Every structure is written in structure tokens, then in C-alpha cells.
Amino acid sequence: MSFCLPEQLATEFKKRLKSGEINPDSFAELTSDQRRSVLSDFLGEEMAKNTNALFESKLLLKNQKAGMLTWAKTVAGLKPEIRRDILAKVERMTEVLNPKTEKAFLEDLASYKLGVNISLSEAVRISDLAKKVSEEKVSMEKGGDRMDYGRAVVEFNNYVNDLKIGKITLKDIIKSPTEIAGQAKSIKASFDNSAIFRQGWKTLMTNPGIWIKNARQSFTNIWNTLGGKNVMDELNADIVSRPNYDLMKKSKLDVGTIEEAFPTALPEKVPYLGKIYKASQDAFTAFVHKTRADIFDKYIEIAKASDIDLTSRFELESIGRVVNSLTGRSNLGRLEPIAGVVNNVFFSPRFAKSHIDVLLSQPLGLERVGGQRISTFARRQAAINVVKIVGGTAAILTIAKAINPDAVELDPRSADFGKIRIGDTRFDVSGGMASYITLAARLITMESKSSTTGLVSKINSGEFGALEGTDLIYNFFENKLSPAASVVKDLLKQQDFQGRKPTLFTEAQNLFVPIPITNYQELRDNPNSANLLLAILADVLGIGTNTYSIKSDWNRNPGVELTQFKNKVGEKKFQEANDLFNKKFNDWFWQLKENERYQELTDDEKQRVMSSKRAELKQDVFKKYGFTYIEEKKTKLPKF
Amino acid sequence: MRICFTKSQLTDFYNKAVGGVKPEIPLIKGEGELKIRGLALGVEQKAIEAKLTKSFGDLPDYRTVNLKEQAQKSADLLNTDYEKAKRVAMGQETPPTDLLPEMVFNAVEERALREGDITTLKDLGTTSELLSEATTMGQRIRALGERNPESPVAKIIEVVKAREKQSGIADVGKAKSQEAVKIKNEIAKVKIPKETWDSFISSLVC
Numbered sequence: 001m002s003f004c005l006p007e008q009l010a011t012e013f014k015k016r017l018k019s020g021e022i023n024p025d026s027f028a029e030l031t032s033d034q035r036r037s038v039l040s041d042f043l044g045e046e047m048a049k050n051t052n053a054l055f056e057s058k059l060l061l062k063n064q065k066a067g068m069l070t071w072a073k074t075v076a077g078l079k080p081e082i083r084r085d086i087l088a089k090v091e092r093m094t095e096v097l098n099p100k101t102e103k104a105f106l107e108d109l110a111s112y113k114l115g116v117n118i119s120l121s122e123a124v125r126i127s128d129l130a131k132k133v134s135e136e137k138v139s140m141e142k143g144g145d146r147m148d149y150g151r152a153v154v155e156f157n158n159y160v161n162d163l164k165i166g167k168i169t170l171k172d173i174i175k176s177p178t179e180i181a182g183q184a185k186s187i188k189a190s191f192d193n194s195a196i197f198r199q200g201w202k203t204l205m206t207n208p209g210i211w212i213k214n215a216r217q218s219f220t221n222i223w224n225t226l227g228g229k230n231v232m233d234e235l236n237a238d239i240v241s242r243p244n245y246d247l248m249k250k251s252k253l254d255v256g257t258i259e260e261a262f263p264t265a266l267p268e269k270v271p272y273l274g275k276i277y278k279a280s281q282d283a284f285t286a287f288v289h290k291t292r293a294d295i296f297d298k299y300i301e302i303a304k305a306s307d308i309d310l311t312s313r314f315e316l317e318s319i320g321r322v323v324n325s326l327t328g329r330s331n332l333g334r335l336e337p338i339a340g341v342v343n344n345v346f347f348s349p350r351f352a353k354s355h356i357d358v359l360l361s362q363p364l365g366l367e368r369v370g371g372q373r374i375s376t377f378a379r380r381q382a383a384i385n386v387v388k389i390v391g392g393t394a395a396i397l398t399i400a401k402a403i404n405p406d407a408v409e410l411d412p413r414s415a416d417f418g419k420i421r422i423g424d425t426r427f428d429v430s431g432g433m434a435s436y437i438t439l440a441a442r443l444i445t446m447e448s449k450s451s452t453t454g455l456v457s458k459i460n461s462g463e464f465g466a467l468e469g470t471d472l473i474y475n476f477f478e479n480k481l482s483p484a485a486s487v488v489k490d491l492l493k494q495q496d497f498q499g500r501k502p503t504l505f506t507e508a509q510n511l512f513v514p515i516p517i518t519n520y521q522e523l524r525d526n527p528n529s530a531n532l533l534l535a536i537l538a539d540v541l542g543i544g545t546n547t548y549s550i551k552s553d554w555n556r557n558p559g560v561e562l563t564q565f566k567n568k569v570g571e572k573k574f575q576e577a578n579d580l581f582n583k584k585f586n587d588w589f590w591q592l593k594e595n596e597r598y599q600e601l602t603d604d605e606k607q608r609v610m611s612s613k614r615a616e617l618k619q620d621v622f623k624k625y626g627f628t629y630i631e632e633k634k635t636k637l638p639k640f
Numbered sequence: 641m642r643i644c645f646t647k648s649q650l651t652d653f654y655n656k657a658v659g660g661v662k663p664e665i666p667l668i669k670g671e672g673e674l675k676i677r678g679l680a681l682g683v684e685q686k687a688i689e690a691k692l693t694k695s696f697g698d699l700p701d702y703r704t705v706n707l708k709e710q711a712q713k714s715a716d717l718l719n720t721d722y723e724k725a726k727r728v729a730m731g732q733e734t735p736p737t738d739l740l741p742e743m744v745f746n747a748v749e750e751r752a753l754r755e756g757d758i759t760t761l762k763d764l765g766t767t768s769e770l771l772s773e774a775t776t777m778g779q780r781i782r783a784l785g786e787r788n789p790e791s792p793v794a795k796i797i798e799v800v801k802a803r804e805k806q807s808g809i810a811d812v813g814k815a816k817s818q819e820a821v822k823i824k825n826e827i828a829k830v831k832i833p834k835e836t837w838d839s840f841i842s843s844l845v846c
Contacts, residue, residue, distance in 0.1 A: 003844075004845060005844040005845055005846065006845075006846055007846070010842070014837075014838065017834075024831070024834075024837060025831060051844065054840075054844065058840060059832055059836065059840055063827070064827050066827075066830045067823070067826045067827025067828070067829065068826070068827060070826050070830070071823045071826040071827075092759065100732050101732060104767040104769060105767065106823050106824060107767070107819075107820045108763075108767045109819075109820070109823055110815075110816045110819030110820045110822075110823065111766070111812075114807060114809060114812065114816065114819065115803065115807055116800060116803045116804045116807050116809075116812055116816075117766060117800065117803075118766065118799050118800060120758065120762070122799070123761060123762040123765075123792075123796060124758050126761075126792045126795050126796060126799075127753060127756060127761050127792050129792075130790055130791070130792035130795070131753055131754075131756070133790045134753065134790060137790070153790070156795070160795045160798060160799060163802075164798060164799055164803075165802075166802075
């Protein structure tokens with residue numbers, strides 16, 4: 001800038017500074033306009049503008065930088081990298097801060113100190129990865145490998161996600177009950193490949209080709225994860241690079257999300273077992289996400305062929321809802337804002353809701369998207385699905401019944417409905433949907449058929465011990481509780497699911513023992529269970545098994561006779577005697593079931609036969625333990 | 641003078657855009673002569689246009705906005721006065737007539753990414769006034785980030801937001817303001833010595 005100040009004006013400037021007419025400190029704090037105005041009083045407009053420009057660049061900028069550098073050097077607790085970033089940012093300043101830029105600039109510096117900013121090296125990495133994504137995209141559009149683009153996107157997302165999550169300390173985990181609840185659920189759901197039949201049942205019935213391909217792949221995924229390969233990265237690369245990926249996002253298809261059965265990845269860190277956990281988690285997530293993407297692609301093809309407007313968000317979201325539900329992940333509707341809480345209370349609420357949506361809400365058009373009923377196209381697909389699912393499941397049950405007529409229960413009021421029964425073991429071949437039909441059938445008829453005795457009882461009959469409608473609903477939801485909520489329930493009731501008093505051991509088992517192991521224990525303990533290997537294999541693959549027989553729990557409403565017996569023999573022998581009683585009764589009942597005369601009796605008569613046998617066997621057990629009931633004298637109450 | 645919008649003005653402006661009327665942006669005259677657009681500019685315009693179409697194309701709010709024209713205007717601004725474009729993207733200056741600020745924001749991000757201008761990318765994500773939580777514009781720009789997963793600025797914003805949440809600080813904005821005051825006090829402590837003033841004035845003498 002070819003500018004200079006005449007001698008007399010420079011002298012005047014100095015004079016004004018000396019006299020205090022221009023206060024050097026407050027002069028620096030003025031805005032540029034204000035400073036120019038002060039100077040123009042004696043320098044004129046043009047000189048004032050130039051003088052101020054030089055003042056700002058030569059003095060004020062240095063001054064501001066010096067202040068900021070002092071702050072940066074003295075502030076405690078900054079990582080060297082962050083301090084370096086601050087110093088570099090300050091050094092890069094080329095213009096003096098004005099009120100417009102000052103606030104943003106200083107608050108940006110402040111955010112470094114608060115640990116809520118991002119370092120320059122992190123920004124560089126983000127920029128590099130974004131650029132790589134951009135380049136790979138161009139290459140893909142020119143005919144290059146789409147997986148290269150997908151991998152670049154995944155690398156980019158993984159890096160950003162790592163930055164967002166930060167470091168999780170042990171303290172964080174202990175302090176967070178939801179984290180513990182999440183871990184309990186994740187561990188319970190692990191050590192199997194259950195998604196293929198559980199979440200995949202509906203796909204097996206509706207899109208068998210996709211199911212077979214992905215079920216087979218899930219085993220490869222387990223093998224690859226155990227071998228140290230990153231299965232999820234490859235899968236995500238495949239999904240994000242698909243031509244329909246933008247449509248998937250717009251349709252809110254649940255790909256790239258955390259599955260409710262595995263809300264935390266922390267158990268992966270456990271040595272050795274963590275690898276098996278991860279293999280199981282990856283097999284689950286990869287199967288459902290790939291299946292979702294494949295079915296979505298298929299629906300998009302059908303929609304295009306049907307001239308469906310795929311620019312309509314409503315149409316896309318409707319399709320997304322149908323695909324999500326079909327693969328076991330539904331929208332929670334009004335509960336969506338508190339999905340986190342719901343997920344902590346129940347084991348898999350989205351999966352549970354998917355049964356209702358697939359069987360009822362979507363084919364009937366009761367599900368709403370943005371206040372409207374789901375689109376006609378989506379409703380039609382949902383209706384086709386429900387016919388295929390019901391038809392396919394019925395076909396399997398029919399074949400099973402043809403092989404063994406006693407293996408299949410056709411009465412929906414029984415808990416055995418939709419299951420194949422071998423001995424005391426039930427194999428759920430409905431992907432978990434049958435229990436919803438049973439609940440509905442029971443509530444509609446107000447009758448329940450026992451899956452152990454086969455007797456039909458009235459609900460709300462008013463008889464002692466009879467089930468009430470509310471019991472049905474309570475029992476249904478009790479079965480769907482998450483491990484953590486189940487422990488809370490046990491502690492409140494002071495009784496676990498099997499009627500035992502909760503202890504630290506039983507509750508730790510409830511929280512952290514994987515379901516396949518619990519099922520193995522059930523199978524092992526029941527002499528009438530199905531073949532152990534077959535049942536375990538089915539369970540591991542997601543065909544849920546349940547093994548139970550008629551069981552009288554003497555701890556529940558024991559009455560005076562059993563209380564006296566318990567007091568005499570003690571807790572341990574009391575439990576032993578209860579087990580003996582149950583065994584004797586079940587042995588008798590297995591033979592009785594085949595008896596033609598018994599089969600001809602009415603349910604009421606059958607009930608009486610069983611009650612009589614129960615009383616007889618109880619006395620036998622008492623005798624074995626040398627116990628005779630002595631009627632206690634009633635205490636006479638005073639008359640009032 | 642800085643032009644400020646009230647919330648109601650911004651809402652009005654947004655509603656008009658949704659309603660199909662070209663948004664009313666205060667008239668700010670562009671400075672300098674337009675340079676002749678060459679091949680590079682054509683490529684840039686295409687890139688910006690592709691990005692705008694991807695980000696805004698199917699949003700009903702923007703269907704009435706001519707994205708091609710916006711891309712051209714953004715490219716023009718970038719090529720005639722990149723610093724001004726940056727200031728617009730940073731929310732320090734209003735955009736020229738008929739040019740939506742988020743279009744400039746996108747265009748600046750695009751160029752910064754191409755040129756590896758990390759400082760600008762970082763500043764867009766951390767200090768741009770357009771992103772202010774309270775403004776409609778902030779919501780609109782953030783919505784764009786969600787629509788473009790490859791946007792580095794969107795990712796920077798995501799990380800900053802996540803860190804703010806994890807920091808455990810109840811009111812991060814307030815905490816930043818308080819710390820900024822401390823820095824300002826530190827700056828205020830640094831006085832310009834009399835001798836420096838003297839030598840500065842003497843250095844200006846003809």
C-alpha cells in the first residue's frame with residue numbers, strides 16, 4: 001500500500017494519544033468503523049481508512065494473537081495435539097477479529113478447551129476419506145467396481161463413528177444400567193445362528209430363494225468372523241453401493257442399524273468367548289440386513305414393473321415398513337420416541353411387533369405411514385406375504401401331522417399350536433408367530449387348552465386357581481421381558497420363572513447365560529425330551545424349543561398340609577419330594593394318555609381323575625418321607 | 641452493516657420458498673466483474689449442480705427453485721469472489737440476489753473438498769453461523785448433511801454434536817461463551833506499549 005502520513009498529521013495523532021483524547025486501550029476495542037470515525041476527525045476519510053487498516057494489521061492483529069496465544073499456553077488440561085491446533089489456528093489469522101467474526105472464532109477456540117471440537121488431524125482424515133468416497137463414486141459411475149466405492153463409504157463411516165463414540169471406560173459401563181441391560185440381552189441372544197429361522201421364518205415362506213442364499217452365507221460369515229475377517233464391513237459395502245441404496249434410505253429401510261438383540265458390542269472384548277459372540281452377532285446382523293436389502297431390491301423391481309411412483313416418499317416408506325417387518329423389525333409406532341426404554345424392558349419389541357404387523361396391520365392396511373394407511377402396493381405385497389406364510393407353515397404342520405398325528409396341535413387355544421411336539425419338547429415352526437394367535441384365540445373364546453394335560457378350562461370361571469383374562473396378558477408379556485427386566489420382576493415378586501426364590505446365582509444365570517445353554521439344561525433334565533442333539537441344533541438355528549411337562553409347584557399356594565410337611569423335612573427334602581411327585585405323576589400320565597377309556601371321558605371327568613391321582617401320589621410321597629399330616633388345632637377366637 | 645434476520649423473517653422466507661415463490665433475499669450487489677467462464681467453471685458448475693440435485697432434487701420445498709440456475713450462480717460467485725462465497729457460507733455475509741445461502745454453502749464445501757482446504761471444511765462444520773441451532777437455515781443445512789452421507793462437513797458436525805453430548809456439559813453454548821469471555825479478557829490484558837504506538841506512527845510518516 002503506497003500510503004504515508006504527513007508529518008503534521010502524525011504529530012497530531014501522537015499529541016492526541018498523549019493528551020488522552022485518544023485512549024490507546026479503548027481505541028483497540030472499537031470496531032473498524034468506530035476507529036475510522038475517530039481518526040477521520042483529524043486525518044480525513046481516506047487517511048483514516050488507510051491508517052486504521054495498517055493499525056489493524058500491524059498492531060491490533062498482533063495484539064489479539066498475543067492474547068489468544070497466552071490463553072492457549074496457560075490453559076490447563078489440553079492435549080498437546082489440541083494445543084498445537086489452537087496455536088496453528090491463531091497463527092493462521094490474517095485479519096483482525098471484528099464483532100462479526102469474534103464470537104464465532106473465540107467460541108471455536110473455547111470448544112477446544114471443552115473437548116467438543118475436532119482436531120485438525122481428524123478433519124484432515126475426514127476430508128481424505130470423503131474425497132476417496134467421491135473419487136470411487138465417479139469411478140463406479142464409469143463402470144468400476146461398486147464394492148470399491150462401498151468399501152470407501154464404510155471406511156469413512158467407521159472412522160466417523162469411532163470419533164463419535166470416543167473411548168468407553170469400565171466406569172462408564174458400571175455407571176450405566178442400560179449398558180448392563182444391553183449386555184445381558186446381547187449375551188443371552190448369542191452363541192447361535194438363530195436369525196435364519198427366527199427372524200428369517202417369514203422370508204423362508206415368502207422369498208425362499210433369498211433365504212437359502214443368505215442362510216448359507218450366514219455360516220460362511222461365522223467362519224469368516226472366527227477367522228478374523230470383517231464380515232459386517234463387506235456386507236455394508238455391498239449394501240451402500242447398491243443402485244437402490246438411496247431408495248433404501250428414503251424408505252427408512254433398517255440396514256446399517258444396530259439390531260435390538262445386540263444393543264452392545266462390548267462382550268466382543270472378552271478374550272476367546274468374545275470371538276464366538278462376535279461371530280454370532282455378525283451372522284445375525286448380516287443375515288437380517290442382507291435379507292432386508294435383497295427383498296427391498298426385489299420389491300423395487302416389482303414396483304417399477306407396476307408403474308409405482310418411486311419418487312413418492314410415502315410409497316417408499318410403505319415398502320420399507322413391509323420389508324422391515326417381514327425381516328423381524330417393525331416400527332414401534334407411538335412408542336418410537338421411547339424405543340430405547342421399551343428395548344430395555346422387553347427382549348425384542350420390534351420383532352414382537354413385526355408378527356402383528358405382518359399378520360394383521362399391514363395386510364389389512366391398519367399400519368399408518370405419515371398419518372395415512374400404508375400404500376396399496378405395499379398392502380398388496382403384505383397380503384401376498386401373509387397368505388404365503390400361513391400356507392407354508394400350515395403345509396409343514398400338515399406333513400408333520402401326517403407322520404405323527406400326536407405331534408401337531410390344531411387347536412389355537414393351546415400353547416402347542418403352531419409347534420411340532422416330540423415328547424415333552426415343542427419345536428416352534430411359526431417363527432414365533434403362533435403364540436400371538438394363541439393369545440388371540442384364548443381371549444376371543446375365553447378358554448384355554450393346557451399344552452400338558454390337554455384339558456380345556458374356562459377363563460374368568462371364578463373357580464379357585466382358574467386363569468383370568470388379565471393373567472393371560474400378563475403371562476404373555478412376562479415371557480417377552482428382557483433379562484434385566486426379568487430380574488427386576490423376580491426380585492419384586494421374590495420368585496423366579498420356575499417358582500424358586502431368586503438368589504444371586506439364579507439371577508446371574510438369568511442375566512448372562514445364553515439361551516442355547518438354558519435350553520440344553522431343560523432338555524437334559526427332562527426324560528421325555530426330544531433327541532438332545534436334534535433339539536439343540538433346532539434351537540441354535542432359531543427353531544425355538546421348549547421342553548416342559550406337567551409340573552406341580554408345591555411352593556405356590558402350599559396350604560397347611562404341605563407347609564407342615566416342609567417344616568418337618570426342611571427346604572431341600574421338600575424340593576426333592578416335589579420333584580419325585582412330579583416324576584411319578586408324569587410317568588402315570590404318559591401311560592394314561594393312551595388309555596381309550598380315559599380318552600372317552602369329558603374334560604371335567606378327566607380333571608377329577610387327575611386330581612384324585614395327585615392326592616394319592618402326594619400321600620405316597622409323604623409316606624416315603626415318613627410324614628403324616630396332623631390336623632392342627634384351631635385357635636379359638638374370642639367372641640365379639 | 642450486517643444484515644440480521646429475525647426468526648419470523650426467516651420463517652416467512654422459508655414459507656415463501658415452499659409456496660413456490662422465489663425466496664426474498666435482501667439485495668446485495670455483487671462486487672467485481674464477472675470473469676468469462678471456462679472449462680474449469682463448467683466442470684465446477686456441473687459438480688455443484690449434481691450435488692444440489694442430489695441434496696435438494698426431490699424435496700418439495702426446492703422443486704420450484706431452479707437448481708441449474710442456482711448451481712450456475714454459485715459457481716459464478718465462487719469464481720469471481722471465493723472469499724465472499726466463503727463468508728456467505730460462514731454466515732458472515734448475505735448472498736447475492738436470488739441465491740440461496742445453502743446453495744453457496746454446498747458449493748464452497750464442494751470446492752474445499754476438491755482443493756483439500758481443510759481449514760474451510762472444518763470452519764464450515766464448526767463455526768459457520770448458518771448452522772446456528774436456532775435458525776431455520778441451520779436446520780435446513782443440517783438436513784442436507786443427512787441427505788448427503790459423503791459430506792465431510794456433515795460428518796464434522798456429527799462428530800462435534802456427539803462430543804458435545806458426551807461432554808456432560810449441560811449447556812455447551814453457555815460454557816463456550818463463558819470460555820470465550822476468558823479469552824477476550826486475556827486479549828484485553830495485552831496493552832500496546834507507548835513506544836510501539838510511537839514507532840507505528842513514525843513508520844507511517846512520509
